Amino acid sequence: MLLLFPPVAKPCEPPAGVAYLAAALQENNIECCVSDANIQGFHYLIRQNLTATDSWSARALKNRDAILADLQDPGLYTNEDRYHQRVYDLNKLLSLAVDTTRFKVTMSDYTDRQLSPLRSRDLIKSADTCRFNPFFSFFEDQLKPVISQWDSPWVGISLCYLNQALVSFALAGWIRKNFPDKKIVMGGGLVSSWMSRPDFNHPFSGLIDHMIAGEGEIPLLDLLGKPGTTKRHYVPDFEFADKAGYISPARVLPFRTTIGCYWRKCRFCPEKAETHAYSTQRASRVLADTLALAHRFQPDTMHFIDDAMTPAFLRALARTGPRVPFTWYGFVRFEKDLADLTFCRQLKRSGCLMLKLGLESGDQAVLDRMNKGTRLDLVSRILENLHHVGIFTYVYLLFGTQFEDRSSAHTTLAFTRAHAPYIDYLNLAVFNLPRFSEETKDLETREFYQGDLSLYLNFVHPAGWDRKQVKQFLDKTFKNSWPSDPGFEKIRPFFPPTMPCFSIRTGRKNQITSTGSDNKLKKTSNRDEPMTAEILSTGDEVLLGDLVDTNSAFLCDRLKQMGIRVSQITVKGDDVAAVCETVMAISRRAKICLATGGLGPTRDDITAQACAEALEESLILNSAALASMKTYFDRRGFELTPDNEKQAWLPDSAQVLENKYGTAPGFSFQLNQCWFFCMPGVPSEMKQMMDACVAPRIQAIQGKPTRLLIRRFTVFGLHESRVGTLLTGFEDLFPGIRLGFRASFPVIEVKLVRDGDEAGNEAETFLDRAGQWVARQLGSKVVSMTGLSLEAEVGQCLARKGQTLAVAESCTGGLIAHLITQVPGSSDYFLLSAVTYANSAKIKVLGVNPQTLDTCGAVHENTALEMAVGARQVAGSDWAVSTTGIAGPGGGPTLKQVGTVCIGLAGPGGLALAKKFEFKFDDREKNKKIFAAMALELLRRHLTGEISA
Ligand code: SF4
Known part of the structure; x- marks a missing residue:
C-alpha cells in the first residue's frame, strides 16, 4: 500500500499517523511505501522556476539555498530577528509559487479564496478542478512516478488537519483521473472528526473508496485482508523521513505513548465524546518502545504527542534520568508528581525541555465547573518548580466557555500575571463549542462557520459573555495589561532550539489577542525593565x-x-x-x-x-x-x-x-x-x-494616565552642568517627579514632569513645591517661570505695561528684531528695527555723533548708548535697545576681542545706559545669539524692575 501525507502541515517534523500505519502494515507482512508529500510538496514549490515580484522576493530567490540551510542550522535559533526574517523569506518564496489572487500558502497555512474546507461540495470541486491546485505540478512531476511504480491497488491519504483538506481532495481527484484502477482510502484526525458527526452521510462516495474513522491500523489491516487483528500499539516506522529535509534545526520525531486521553473528563473538550476506548501499555513497555525507536532513528528530540502524557510514563522517564538518549517535550496535566521539586529535577535530567500545560482558567470555580480536576494551589507550585529546574512552561488558557464570565476572565488574568515569572509561553484561545457535544443540549446554539463539515457552533452565553466580548477582552484588557507591565517584555526571545520551529506562528499580528490554537504570547520575567x-x-x-x-x-x-x-x-x-x-x-x-x-x-x-x-x-x-x-x-x-x-x-x-x-x-x-x-x-x-x-x-x-503635569523654567546665564549641580538632590526631595534639561543655546529649559492621576490636586501642589525649590536654587538665572523664551517674556512685560519698543542693531544684524517678531502679537508693542551696520548708517539713521565713533569706535558703550537713544527718538517708543560688537571669527576694525558686545538701553524717565560684555565664543552664530539674548535679558530685567536705573 502507498500512504500519502498531503500538504499543508508543519514542515518541521515527520507525520506520526502514517508512521504508525506503516509499522502496522509491515508487521503484518503487507508491503508499504510512505510518501510525506507535505515536505516534498513544500520543497517542490520553492524549488520551481520562480519570478521575483519585488526587491525582497528577488533577494529571497537569490538566497534560496542559504535560507533553507539557515533554518536547519541551530545557530539561527540564537538570533530571533534573523529567525523571523528567514521564516518570512521562505513564506515569500512560497507566495511566488502560487496564484496569490486566489491562494495563500505558507508553511503553516493554506487558504483558497474560492473554496472552503468546511463544505463537502467545495472539497469535491477541489477534486474536480485539481489542475488549478497550487500542488498540481508537484502531483504530476513527483507523485506520478511513485504511484505508477507501486503495484498495490490501494492509495491511502492521511488527512489530519483542516489546512490539508482542499489539497487532499485535489490529490484524490488527480489520482482518480490519472489512475482510475487505484482505490483511495482516506483517514486521519480530520476525517475521524467528520465521521463522528451523527449526520455524516458519506458525501465523498464515488471519489473516495473507503473512509476510516479513529485509529487506522485495525480497519486498514481488515481492508487489506488481515482481519481479526486486535493490536493497537506499534513503534512507528520513520524510514521514509530519513532524508526528507524537514525545516528544523534538529531531528525531531513525534511519538504517542497512549491512545486518547487518560483524563477525558473536561467538559469543553471533544475528547470527552470520543467513542474509541482510551488505551495505554505498561510504562516500562512504552519506555522500551521509545528507546527502541530512538536507537533505530537517532532523534535529537522526541515530541510526545499524547493529549496528556501519563504520570506513570513521566515517572519512568524520571527514573531513567540521564540515560534517556534524547531531549523531549510534551503535553502534561497539572499532576501532583510535578509539585515535587526533586521529581521535576529528575525530569529535567531525563532531557525534558518543555512541558505544555492546559491550565484553561485561573479561576478555581471555573476549573471545577469544567471538570478539569486541577487545583490552582498545585498549579502555582508546579509552575514555580518547573521554572526553578529550568524546564520551559507553555501554558494554554481558554476563554469564553459557558463556565466562565467576565469576572472569571479577570481572575484568570490576575492569576497569570501573578505567575508571570514562571510562564515562558502563553497560548490564548477562544472557545469553540464542539457541535455534537452534550453541552449543546443546555445551550442556545448558533451557526458559527458555514459548511456541512463544520465541527463547531457558536452559542448564546448564559452570562452574556459572548464571543465578541471575549475577543474584546483579549484584545483590549488582556493585551493592554502587558505593555504596562515590563515583566511581559521579552527576555527569553527564543523557543528552545530543538522545538519544532514552525510552531512559532509566522503571521506576527496580535500575538496576545490570539483566537487560534497556535497563537502565542512570549513573556519574560524581567519585571524591572523599563519600556x-x-x-x-x-x-x-x-x-x-x-x-x-x-x-x-x-x-x-x-x-x-x-x-x-x-x-x-x-x-x-x-x-x-x-x-x-x-x-x-x-x-x-x-x-x-x-x-x-x-x-x-x-x-x-x-x-x-x-x-x-x-x-x-x-x-x-x-x-x-x-x-x-x-x-x-x-x-x-x-x-x-x-x-x-x-x-x-x-x-x-x-x-x-x-x-x-x-x-x-x-x-x-x-x-x-x-x-x-x-x-x-x-x-x-x-x-x-x-x-x-x-x-x-x-x-x-x-497604562499611565493620559495627563502629564509639567512645569517649565527658562534659564539664561548658566552652563547646563552648573544647572545640574545646583539641582542636585532633586530626585530625593521630590520622588515621582522627573527632572529634565534641554539646552537650546544660549538658554536651558528645565522641565519637571509628573503623571497626573485621580489625586490630581495633590500632584499639582507637590509639583508646585518642586518648582519653587528649583526657582530658589537657580535664583536670578531663571528668566521665565513658565518656560517662555526671553523674547516672549519681554513681549509679555511690554504688553502688560502697554509700552513699546524699538531696536537698533549692528553686530546682531536684525536677530533681535527677528526674535521679537517671532512672538505672536508682537505688533502691539514692537515699532522699529534699524540694522545700522555701517558707521554712516548709525550717524544717518540713529543720529550717533560722528565724534563718538571717531574717538571711541563703533564697539563702545558710548556708541551703543547713542544708538539706543537715537532709536527710541526715531521710533517714538518707550524703550529702545541697541547692540554693537564683534561677532567674529576675525577681530573688528578696532582689534577688539571677538565676543565683545556693547548693549545700550534707553527707556522711560530718561533712562539711558550702556554696558559692555565679553563672551568667549569664537563662533559667529553663537556670538550673535548670545549678544541678542543678553540685550533682551537686560531689557527684561529693567522691565520687571529686577534692575533699576
Ligand atoms: S486533559 Fe486535555 S485532552 Fe484530556 S479531556 Fe482534558 S482537555 Fe481533553
Missing part, C-alpha cells in the same frame, strides 16, 4: 545630508518626558525592503517605534508599502484617511488629485492618525510586541501629530 522605544527616520534626503533630522531630537525629548528610554535611532533610505526589514527587526526589540517620513504622494514615499510588507498585509484605501484628506483639501479650496489619494492607501490593519496641518495622514499598527506610529517628516506636522494623537496613545499603552 524602550526606537525611532525610525526614513528618506534619502537625510542620508544624503540634504536635510538635518531634527525630528528625532524632538521625539527623543517627548519620549523622555514620558519616562521612555530611546534605545536606538535608525535612518533608512527610500528602499521598501530595507525599511520593511528594519520595521520587522524593531518590532521584536522595542515596545514603541516612532517613524517619520515617507508618507507623501510621490514614488519615493514608501513607508506605508514597507509596513504593509512587514505586516504581510495589502495596502487598502483607508476611508478614514481619505475623508481626513478631503476635509483638509476642501477647507483650502484645493482639489484632491490621484497622487494625493495615494497617501490614503494604508496597511489593512492600520489606524489613522489625523494630520491637521498637512495632507499626509499618519497611521499606527501593532507588529509583534511593538506599536508603530508613522508620522510625516515635515517637522511642524509631525510635532502636532505627536502631541495631539501619538503621545496620549503611548501613555495608554504604558
Whole structure:
C-alpha cells in the first residue's frame, strides 16, 4: 500500500499517523511505501522556476539555498530577528509559487479564496478542478512516478488537519483521473472528526473508496485482508523521513505513548465524546518502545504527542534520568508528581525541555465547573518548580466557555500575571463549542462557520459573555495589561532550539489577542525593565545630508518626558525592503517605534508599502484617511488629485492618525510586541501629530494616565552642568517627579514632569513645591517661570505695561528684531528695527555723533548708548535697545576681542545706559545669539524692575 501525507502541515517534523500505519502494515507482512508529500510538496514549490515580484522576493530567490540551510542550522535559533526574517523569506518564496489572487500558502497555512474546507461540495470541486491546485505540478512531476511504480491497488491519504483538506481532495481527484484502477482510502484526525458527526452521510462516495474513522491500523489491516487483528500499539516506522529535509534545526520525531486521553473528563473538550476506548501499555513497555525507536532513528528530540502524557510514563522517564538518549517535550496535566521539586529535577535530567500545560482558567470555580480536576494551589507550585529546574512552561488558557464570565476572565488574568515569572509561553484561545457535544443540549446554539463539515457552533452565553466580548477582552484588557507591565517584555526571545520551529506562528499580528490554537504570547520575567522605544527616520534626503533630522531630537525629548528610554535611532533610505526589514527587526526589540517620513504622494514615499510588507498585509484605501484628506483639501479650496489619494492607501490593519496641518495622514499598527506610529517628516506636522494623537496613545499603552503635569523654567546665564549641580538632590526631595534639561543655546529649559492621576490636586501642589525649590536654587538665572523664551517674556512685560519698543542693531544684524517678531502679537508693542551696520548708517539713521565713533569706535558703550537713544527718538517708543560688537571669527576694525558686545538701553524717565560684555565664543552664530539674548535679558530685567536705573 502507498500512504500519502498531503500538504499543508508543519514542515518541521515527520507525520506520526502514517508512521504508525506503516509499522502496522509491515508487521503484518503487507508491503508499504510512505510518501510525506507535505515536505516534498513544500520543497517542490520553492524549488520551481520562480519570478521575483519585488526587491525582497528577488533577494529571497537569490538566497534560496542559504535560507533553507539557515533554518536547519541551530545557530539561527540564537538570533530571533534573523529567525523571523528567514521564516518570512521562505513564506515569500512560497507566495511566488502560487496564484496569490486566489491562494495563500505558507508553511503553516493554506487558504483558497474560492473554496472552503468546511463544505463537502467545495472539497469535491477541489477534486474536480485539481489542475488549478497550487500542488498540481508537484502531483504530476513527483507523485506520478511513485504511484505508477507501486503495484498495490490501494492509495491511502492521511488527512489530519483542516489546512490539508482542499489539497487532499485535489490529490484524490488527480489520482482518480490519472489512475482510475487505484482505490483511495482516506483517514486521519480530520476525517475521524467528520465521521463522528451523527449526520455524516458519506458525501465523498464515488471519489473516495473507503473512509476510516479513529485509529487506522485495525480497519486498514481488515481492508487489506488481515482481519481479526486486535493490536493497537506499534513503534512507528520513520524510514521514509530519513532524508526528507524537514525545516528544523534538529531531528525531531513525534511519538504517542497512549491512545486518547487518560483524563477525558473536561467538559469543553471533544475528547470527552470520543467513542474509541482510551488505551495505554505498561510504562516500562512504552519506555522500551521509545528507546527502541530512538536507537533505530537517532532523534535529537522526541515530541510526545499524547493529549496528556501519563504520570506513570513521566515517572519512568524520571527514573531513567540521564540515560534517556534524547531531549523531549510534551503535553502534561497539572499532576501532583510535578509539585515535587526533586521529581521535576529528575525530569529535567531525563532531557525534558518543555512541558505544555492546559491550565484553561485561573479561576478555581471555573476549573471545577469544567471538570478539569486541577487545583490552582498545585498549579502555582508546579509552575514555580518547573521554572526553578529550568524546564520551559507553555501554558494554554481558554476563554469564553459557558463556565466562565467576565469576572472569571479577570481572575484568570490576575492569576497569570501573578505567575508571570514562571510562564515562558502563553497560548490564548477562544472557545469553540464542539457541535455534537452534550453541552449543546443546555445551550442556545448558533451557526458559527458555514459548511456541512463544520465541527463547531457558536452559542448564546448564559452570562452574556459572548464571543465578541471575549475577543474584546483579549484584545483590549488582556493585551493592554502587558505593555504596562515590563515583566511581559521579552527576555527569553527564543523557543528552545530543538522545538519544532514552525510552531512559532509566522503571521506576527496580535500575538496576545490570539483566537487560534497556535497563537502565542512570549513573556519574560524581567519585571524591572523599563519600556524602550526606537525611532525610525526614513528618506534619502537625510542620508544624503540634504536635510538635518531634527525630528528625532524632538521625539527623543517627548519620549523622555514620558519616562521612555530611546534605545536606538535608525535612518533608512527610500528602499521598501530595507525599511520593511528594519520595521520587522524593531518590532521584536522595542515596545514603541516612532517613524517619520515617507508618507507623501510621490514614488519615493514608501513607508506605508514597507509596513504593509512587514505586516504581510495589502495596502487598502483607508476611508478614514481619505475623508481626513478631503476635509483638509476642501477647507483650502484645493482639489484632491490621484497622487494625493495615494497617501490614503494604508496597511489593512492600520489606524489613522489625523494630520491637521498637512495632507499626509499618519497611521499606527501593532507588529509583534511593538506599536508603530508613522508620522510625516515635515517637522511642524509631525510635532502636532505627536502631541495631539501619538503621545496620549503611548501613555495608554504604558497604562499611565493620559495627563502629564509639567512645569517649565527658562534659564539664561548658566552652563547646563552648573544647572545640574545646583539641582542636585532633586530626585530625593521630590520622588515621582522627573527632572529634565534641554539646552537650546544660549538658554536651558528645565522641565519637571509628573503623571497626573485621580489625586490630581495633590500632584499639582507637590509639583508646585518642586518648582519653587528649583526657582530658589537657580535664583536670578531663571528668566521665565513658565518656560517662555526671553523674547516672549519681554513681549509679555511690554504688553502688560502697554509700552513699546524699538531696536537698533549692528553686530546682531536684525536677530533681535527677528526674535521679537517671532512672538505672536508682537505688533502691539514692537515699532522699529534699524540694522545700522555701517558707521554712516548709525550717524544717518540713529543720529550717533560722528565724534563718538571717531574717538571711541563703533564697539563702545558710548556708541551703543547713542544708538539706543537715537532709536527710541526715531521710533517714538518707550524703550529702545541697541547692540554693537564683534561677532567674529576675525577681530573688528578696532582689534577688539571677538565676543565683545556693547548693549545700550534707553527707556522711560530718561533712562539711558550702556554696558559692555565679553563672551568667549569664537563662533559667529553663537556670538550673535548670545549678544541678542543678553540685550533682551537686560531689557527684561529693567522691565520687571529686577534692575533699576
Ligand atoms: S486533559 Fe486535555 S485532552 Fe484530556 S479531556 Fe482534558 S482537555 Fe481533553
